[in-house]
Amino acid sequence: GAGVSQSPSNKVTEKGKDVELRCDPISGHTALYWYRQSLGQGLEFLIYFQGNSAPDKSGLPSDRFSAERTGGSVSTLTIQRTQQEDSAVYLCASSPTSGGASDTQYFGPGTRLTVL
């Protein structure tokens, strides 16, 4: 009965390097979301998956950001050529269906990314 898990919990990288962040949603949840939260700020929507497809990529801040989901389960968020402004906590959430605000989203603990 595990909740949403994310790995790594912390990632420190050098500017210009690529990073991969992983999210394991709750088993059976069809919807998966990625958000970014900078220190003391609200959550910024990045991308949404329904199954393995991403009907809404509107929040990805640049073409350095990409994400995929395989087997309707695990998702990976990749940031290429990281910049210092990418430093933030990256949160993943899953929900049983895809009802937007009416469908409770269950959040993982996040990955804290620090770009030096």
Added chain:
Amino acid sequence: GQSLEQPSEVTAVEGAIVQINCTYQTSGFYGLSWYQQHDGGAPTFLSYNALDGLEETGRFSSFLSRSDSYGYLLLQELQMKDSASYFCASSTGANNLFFGTGTRLTVIP
């Protein structure tokens, strides 16, 4: 575009009642959710309003007025553990959730 406005900080006394307001401007609106986030923790769902009126869940209640594009979260019998950030979030019906900037609630003895 989407925008949700909340006060940045609120301080209240243990045992008291506090109301956290949220005004929104969205293109398309399906409902308003509230999430709680403790420092260093993940957001957790508190409540959802699709229709006008008050929804009560224990010590927490949430209110929505669609005509005023306004909602609030009401916390009663405040406890120290209620100190956290509270976010309102709206859905446009697309499968994303837009979050407000959050209200940091500090409960003092």
